[in-house]
Amino acid sequence: MTHPDIDPRRVTALVVGIEEYAAGDDWRLPGPAHDAVRFRDWLRGRGVPEDNILLHLAPAPGQLPDVPHRPADQATLHHTFVEELPWSRGEFLWVWWGGHGVLDQEERIRLYCADATAQGRRNLDLESACRLLASDAVSGFGRQMWVVDACQTFDERHRFPLSPSTERLGAGGRTTVHEQALLLAASRGQRAANDPVLRSGLFSGLVLDELGRPGVGVAPDPERLFAAVQARVEKEVWAAGRSDQLPTLILRRPGHERTLGPPDGPRAGATGSLSALNRVVEALLAYPSTHGPDERQTLILMLDPRLTARMRRNPAPRPDLVAVVTALRGRADALWTLYTAVTSFDDDPARADELRAAIEEFLAGG
Secondary structure, eight states, rough: OOOSSOOGGEEEEEHHHHHHHTOOOGHHHHHHHHHHHOOOHHHHHTOOOOOGGGEEOOOOOOOOSOOOOOOOOOHHHHHEEEEIGGGGOOEEEHHHHSSSSSTTTSSEEEOTTTOOOOOSOOEEEEHHHHHHBBTOOOSSSSSEEEEEEEOOBBGGGGSSSSOOOOOOOOOBBOOOOOEEEESSSOTTTTOOEEETTEEHHHHHHHHHHHTTTTOSSSSOOOOHHHHHHHHHIIIIIIITTTTOOOOOOEEEETTEEEOOOOOOOSSHHHHHHHHHHHHHHHHHHTTTGSHHHHHHHHHTTTSSHHTTTOOOOOOOOOHHHHHHHHTTTTTTHHHHOOOOOOHHOOOOOHHHHHHHHHHHHHHHHH
């Protein structure tokens, strides 16, 4: 995985980690800023100069890292892509992005910037950013590695009042020199999971672990890196039921594109059941009453104590709800009791419709 021909001084990195959004607490995401700083530290440990690392962060309150960094709002990030990177010089470019994302109606991945709100979902269009950095607007960086830990959930599933903003970055002419490797945490329509206890994206954490192994250089082979990460996803993520996300590697060179992913996905039947579980959890998280531990406990007390006595609980909303719903698998009566409890606190009809549909899908899958 080591490429000793790459001088670390000829490596540049754009590193983005967004945990806090202008949309408010409901959008807060544990881990991306922490992962971004870990990646920055890895680069420094491999000899990449500090001035070559463009670090953009929006950390959660109380989590301000003790390293210089830039803002992660849309204007600042667009300026970095359009005004700075094209003028940079080097052989190898890293682009690391952790935060919320969505797949819009045009099948384009939109990566939310820190100043995104529910009404004004400011974002970076991933495809146009890739095209810009593969055009003749960029004279260097013939080899590029992108790591994107963000969801590709369908935009319409989130029921926002407006579609996301559709700005795209410009690009220069086509070239024959740039090669790009994109490591994506999830596939079309999927959510990329985070671990709130470790404050890390599941995918980002595995990538960082593999990069930290002895002998891995500053410009690793993307196929070997992806294979190592994918093997751990199968053992540590799918098998544990933590997520059904399917990481993807896209290899691009002028006139050619190749996409790699798991040949068969998770074990037979696992993807459907995990997707149904995640849909129920997402539908529950749409209710503010599920976000606080006291409020969740009130809901749990409305269930049969014989079912709840052995539940493994967690102070963080998502893993707690995963544990609760998993414990109720196969108990239609208990799941519908949970539905009644949640909707009695909040009678929003759209939320109720989605939760009902999610529970029906989950029960149908056994």
